[in-house]
Amino acid sequence: MNERYAFKVLEARWRSVWEGMKLYHTDEELGKPKFYCLDFFPYPSGDGLSVGHCRNYVPTCVYSRFKKAQGYNVLHPMGWDAFGLPAENFALAQNVHPSFTTRQNTDNYRRQMKLVECCYDWEREVNSTHPDYYRWTQWFFLLLFKRGLAYQAVGSQWWCPECKTILANEQVESGLCWRCESEVTRKDLKQWYFKITEYADRLLDDLETIHWPEPIKIMQRNWIGKSYGCDAYFTVEAGGKVHPLPVFTTRIDTIYGVTFMAIAPEHPLAAVLTKPERKAEVQDYIEKAKRKSEIDRMSAEKEKIGVFTGSYAANPLSGEKVPVWIGDYVLLTYGTGAVMGVPAHDTRDFAFAKKYGLEIREVIRPKDASATPGGEMAEAFVDYGQMVNSGTYDRLTSEEGIEKLIRDMEKVGTGKRRITYRLRDWLISRQRYWGAPIPIIHCERCGPVAVPDDRLPVLLPALPDFQPTGTGKSPLSKVESFVNTTCPQCGGPGERETDTMDGFACSSWYFLRFTSPWARDFPHDPEKMRYWMPVDLYVGGAEHAVMHLLYARFWTKVMHDAGLVPFQEPFATLKNQGMLLGEDGQKMSKSKGNVITPDEVVEKFGVDALRLYILFIGPFEAELKWDEQGIRGVYRFLGRVWTLVTSGIGPAKGETDEGEFRRWMHKTIRKVTRDIEGFQFNTAVAALMEWLNYFQDQQFRVASDLWKEALETMVRLLSPMAPFIAEELWQEGLGHRGESVHTLPWLGWDEAAIQEVMVTIVVQVNGKVRDRLLLPADVSEGEVREAALASERVKKFVGEKTIRNVVVVPGKLVSVVAG
Numbered sequence: 091m092n093e094r095y096a097f098k099v100l101e102a103r104w105r106s107v108w109e110g111m112k113l114y115h116t117d118e119e120l121g122k123p124k125f126y127c128l129d130f131f132p133y134p135s136g137d138g139l140s141v142g143h144c145r146n147y148v149p150t151c152v153y154s155r156f157k158k159a160q161g162y163n164v165l166h167p168m169g170w171d172a173f174g175l176p177a178e179n180f181a182l183a184q185n186v187h188p189s190f191t192t193r194q195n196t197d198n199y200r201r202q203m204k205l206v207e208c209c210y211d212w213e214r215e216v217n218s219t220h221p222d223y224y225r226w227t228q229w230f231f232l233l234l235f236k237r238g239l240a241y242q243a244v245g246s247q248w249w250c251p252e253c254k255t256i257l258a259n260e261q262v263e264s265g266l267c268w269r270c271e272s273e274v275t276r277k278d279l280k281q282w283y284f285k286i287t288e289y290a291d292r293l294l295d296d297l298e299t300i301h302w303p304e305p306i307k308i309m310q311r312n313w314i315g316k317s318y319g320c321d322a323y324f325t326v327e328a329g330g331k332v333h334p335l336p337v338f339t340t341r342i343d344t345i346y347g348v349t350f351m352a353i354a355p356e357h358p359l360a361a362v363l364t365k366p367e368r369k370a371e372v373q374d375y376i377e378k379a380k381r382k383s384e385i386d387r388m389s390a391e392k393e394k395i396g397v398f399t400g401s402y403a404a405n406p407l408s409g410e411k412v413p414v415w416i417g418d419y420v421l422l423t424y425g426t427g428a429v430m431g432v433p434a435h436d437t438r439d440f441a442f443a444k445k446y447g448l449e450i451r452e453v454i455r456p457k458d459a460s461a462t463p464g465g466e467m468a469e470a471f472v473d474y475g476q477m478v479n480s481g482t483y484d485r486l487t488s489e490e491g492i493e494k495l496i497r498d499m500e501k502v503g504t505g506k507r508r509i510t511y512r513l514r515d516w517l518i519s520r521q522r523y524w525g526a527p528i529p530i531i532h533c534e535r536c537g538p539v540a541v542p543d544d545r546l547p548v549l550l551p552a553l554p555d556f557q558p559t560g561t562g563k564s565p566l567s568k569v570e571s572f573v574n575t576t577c578p579q580c581g582g583p584g585e586r587e588t589d590t591m592d593g594f595a596c597s598s599w600y601f602l603r604f605t606s607p608w609a610r611d612f613p614h615d616p617e618k619m620r621y622w623m624p625v626d627l628y629v630g631g632a633e634h635a636v637m638h639l640l641y642a643r644f645w646t647k648v649m650h651d652a653g654l655v656p657f658q659e660p661f662a663t664l665k666n667q668g669m670l671l672g673e674d675g676q677k678m679s680k681s682k683g684n685v686i687t688p689d690e691v692v693e694k695f696g697v698d699a700l701r702l703y704i705l706f707i708g709p710f711e712a713e714l715k716w717d718e719q720g721i722r723g724v725y726r727f728l729g730r731v732w733t734l735v736t737s738g739i740g741p742a743k744g745e746t747d748e749g750e751f752r753r754w755m756h757k758t759i760r761k762v763t764r765d766i767e768g769f770q771f772n773t774a775v776a777a778l779m780e781w782l783n784y785f786q787d788q789q790f791r792v793a794s795d796l797w798k799e800a801l802e803t804m805v806r807l808l809s810p811m812a813p814f815i816a817e818e819l820w821q822e823g824l825g826h827r828g829e830s831v832h833t834l835p836w837l838g839w840d841e842a843a844i845q846e847v848m849v850t851i852v853v854q855v856n857g858k859v860r861d862r863l864l865l866p867a868d869v870s871e872g873e874v875r876e877a878a879l880a881s882e883r884v885k886k887f888v889g890e891k892t893i894r895n896v897v898v899v900p901g902k903l904v905s906v907v908a909g
């Protein structure tokens with residue numbers, strides 16, 4: 091064997107050996123438990139992988155190897171989410187066809203993942219842009235269509251002028267396109283939607299059944315946004331007519347505090363309610379509001395600006411008349427386009443009332459407040475409390491008041507209980523080229539008709555000119571041979587739908603495909619799907635908290651209802667890795683020039699050092715900074731392991747306590763096992779380092795078979811994390827040639843060997859025995875002293891006295907002198 095740790099040689103040798111023995115082939119051996127470990131379906135970007143990605147892929151690789159060693163059949167696949175806007179935009183920027191850039195990028199990703207020796211079963215690789223994959227994406231679209239869950243509607247849609255496409259609500263982040271960060275506008279277009287709103291309650295309730303990080307669950311709950319409240323029917327008289335002016339509120343307990351109403355500038359009643367003498371001012375205001383973006387209108391920092399219409403609305407409870415204002419902080423797209431202004435108990439209303447000198451009337455007081463009100467309010471009190479200045483409802487708590495008010499209003503017809511959701515239907519169609527064509531044929535006689543199953547897939551035509559048209563129509567509309575067809579129902583002329591599907595459709599079912607990617611007559615082999623699903627461990631970035639995870643859960647529920655899958659949730663456990671920042675502490679990005687690639691690290695330090703450092707760098711979930719000193723330390727550790735194993739196993743001089751030596755070994759096995767199980771890789775690596783520090787000095791001092799056992803244990807515990815060095819040391823260094831360390835079962839530990847020898851220590855206070863402590867034999871003097879002084883009995887007998895002296899007789903006695 092080489093005396094020095096020459097990682098390049100090992101890597102080249104073992105890669106080809108492992109490939110030859112199909113080490114990562116998925117076993118489906120009967121009678122074994124299964125474990126499905128899945129990484130988020132990556133979009134292969136043109137930049138390739140950075141070491142940041144390794145924080146996702148290395149831990150799942152280690153975990154998969156670990157589970158396999160524990161006797162599980164493990165499914166750990168990889169594939170490409172390669173349709174969609176980012177891929178198409180990248181191709182446009184490169185001025186080449188997306189099918190070409192997709193192949194280039196997936197090849198590079200695969201190469202890098204193999205470089206890092208991620209244990210994916212490449213026989214199961216899938217690619218969402220291949221017809222044998224998107225055929226089933228289309229099939230699922232039709233499943234939703236046939237179940238009445240896909241429909242077309244004309245609506246005002248978010249439109250990104252830069253990407254020239256419609257965006258779903260989820261793809262607009264504070265008024266900006268989620269991809270290119272241009273400000274979005276609105277456009278009226280006919281679109282396809284999935285009725286995800288029909289599943290809102292189930293998507294909410296079933297969150298309780300899965301092991302996901304709480305912040306992700308909270309984001310999903312907020313996105314679904316279920317709120318319990320009621321409509322209150324305000325009315326307003328104008329032009330000799332009484333107009334209803336309903337508002338939705340979750341805080342009907344504040345209705346006696348309403349001192350004004352605010353309607354959106356676009357509200358249909360805006361013109362009707364404006365008194366002639368105010369017309370000029372109102373029109374001027376509306377013009378200005380139109381030019382503002384919704385972000386500015388909604389922003390908490392921006393000043394709330396409004397204009398009085400001259401009309402007054404009647405409070406359905408008190409009958410009181412309050413002025414109706416137009417306020418640009420009210421949006422027509424949310425709720426009813428009108429809000430009741432309660433300045434004392436709503437922050438925005440408070441700011442608005444302050445600016446225009448409107449009354450601020452306190453009707454909720456903190457439950458624990460003293461009886462006397464404290465004069466003018468400095469800010470809105472927005473919490474629940476006790477009702478005051480509210481007629482017969484005084485002294486009720488907010489919770490009681492809400493219930494009673496809703497019941498009373500329903501009785502007389504001035505209001506109605508209502509549950510609202512923030513969730514909107516999923517806008518699925520895109521006017522872009524690079525996606526799965528929507529498998530629908532429009533017929534004048536029959537309407538939208540599903541393409542029959544046996545005519546799927548609807549192939550995406552190879553279009554050289556795939557630029558977005560910017561007219562709101564997909565580039566496919568330019569291909570006559572694609573558009574013109576016959577109606578499958580009546581045989582008359584038909585036109586194909588030219589929109590393609592949102593990329594999120596592809597990732598809403600891919601986890602099923604991995605269970606049997608070769609299935610021809612079905613999206614998956616039902617038997618394999620039942621064996622492998624649901625995914626036991628799903629790992630990826632928290633940025634997918636809403637869209638992908640919500641959509642995949644929705645599709646799964648639809649499949650469940652159609653009798654296709656026996657489970658309701660696809661991902662039993664979810665984990666999100668923390669971000670890896672550049673050495674400068676900033677997010678890695680090409681523009682900042684601080685991206686570190688696995689390629690350059692592997693070249694310098696080898697794959698094992700990269701993997702081990704990624705695991706050692708810190709807690710899995712934490713945001714951490716890359717540090718080259720850190721990887722040097724890990725590299726040195728591997729070098730020390732190498733030297734120790736290769737430096738021979740000599741005769742023992744019998745100078746070491748072998749019980750102690752064994753205890754260390756078994757404690758380390760237990761610690762590493764439990765830490766990997768708990769995704770605490772950093773402390774698992776640290777435990778191996780500490781152990782090595784202890785036992786490297788014991789060479790030639792313990793019996794040679796025990797010494798060899800320790801070396802073998804070290805190598806086996808390292809094997810899922812640092813696969814190359816472990817294999818080389820196992821086969822060449824420790825004499826197991828022909829037996830791969832990666833096929834061995836996971837090591838168990840001997841609990842009895844871990845039990846430390848305990849001794850009883852007597853504690854005296856002023857010469858009298860007051861307590862007996864059971865402590866490990868090797869505990870230090872300081873620890874014995876601390877344990878003695880912490881004893882309740884000792885404390886009792888010392889009492890108020892001052893401790894003058896503490897004498898420790900190791901292994902026997904502690905004597906406390908107090909006086």
Ligand SMILES: [Zn+2]
Nearest residue numbers: 250253267270
């Ligand atoms: Zn955009």
Ligand SMILES: [Zn+2]
Nearest residue numbers: 533536577580
């Ligand atoms: Zn027809």
